[in-house]
Amino acid sequence: ETGVTQSPTHLIKTRGQQVTLRCSSQSGHNTVSWYQQALGQGPQFIFQYYREEENGRGNFPPRFSGLQFPNYSSELNVNALELDDSALYLCASSQGTAQETQYFGPGTRLLVL
Amino acid sequence: AQSVTQLDSQVPVFEEAPVELRCNYSSSVSVYLFWYVQYPNQGLQLLLKYLSGSTLVESINGFEAEFNKSQTSFHLRKPSVHISDTAEYFCAVSDEGSQGNLIFGKGTKLSVKP
Numbered sequence A: 001e002t003g004v005t006q007s008p009t010h011l012i013k014t015r016g017q018q019v020t021l022r023c024s025s026q027s028g029h030n031t032v033s034w035y036q037q038a039l040g041q042g043p044q045f046i047f048q049y050y051r052e053e054e055n056g057r058g059n060f061p062p063r064f065s066g067l068q069f070p071n072y073s074s075e076l077n078v079n080a081l082e083l084d085d086s087a088l089y090l091c092a093s094s095q096g097t098a099q100e101t102q103y104f105g106p107g108t109r110l111l112v113l
Numbered sequence B: 001a002q003s004v005t006q007l008d009s010q011v012p013v014f015e016e017a018p019v020e021l022r023c024n025y026s027s028s029v030s031v032y033l034f035w036y037v038q039y040p041n042q043g044l045q046l047l048l049k050y051l052s053g054s055t056l057v058e059s060i061n062g063f064e065a066e067f068n069k070s071q072t073s074f075h076l077r078k079p080s081v082h083i084s085d086t087a088e089y090f091c092a093v094s095d096e097g098s099q100g101n102l103i104f105g106k107g108t109k110l111s112v113k114p
Helices: none
Strands: A005-007 A010-013 A019-024 A031-037 A044-050 A053-057 A064-068 A074-078 A087-094 A108-112 B010-014 B019-021 B031-038 B044-050 B056-058 B064-068 B073-078 B087-095 B108-113
Touching (some): A005 A087, A010 A019, A031 A074, A044 A064, B010 B019, B031 B073, B044 B056, B044 B064, B073 B087
Parallel strands (some): A010 A108, B010 B108
Antiparallel strands (some): A005 A019, A019 A074, A031 A044, A031 A087, A044 A053, A064 A074, B031 B044, B056 B064, B064 B073, B087 B108
């Protein structure tokens, strides 16, 4: 069974640029959730995709957007990067109900200069 | 809105000592509760979860947590810690009626010293 994978592992961008982060969900999972973990903080929910549709969103501006593909992999796009976007971005896959365990990938560490 | 408070940001203990990591959540509506562990430079791994039934839940590596509805708490305990338990521990909650998005606490760094 393949776990959740994310790419790239590290990324450096400058303010105003755009970035795309990728996530491959665990086999058999139809839901992907994205979280932002700033240094010294717990992860914060960005949004969730279920069967290619956005299924819930946290308190993040519209410049954070996403996609889910038919194979349930997912992308997180961030436009007009700001310094505060520097964080570890975690992707988690699950079967999509509140009681199901979310399986996390290793994350993508984004640094915005 | 739901929130999670982890009362201790850092907990240093000696090997083989007992430890308790505290977690409180804000809402008394039906919730699911989780503890995740994050080792350095790794993603989060589920340690244990409470969905319903027995209020005491256990993990395979000796941790346990007790759901206390009246105190809205879900404290994590281990009677004897090992060096390998050094990590950051996150408490999280998911509302029963939600899509499953997790609300996390800020984490507790457990440092086990020899």
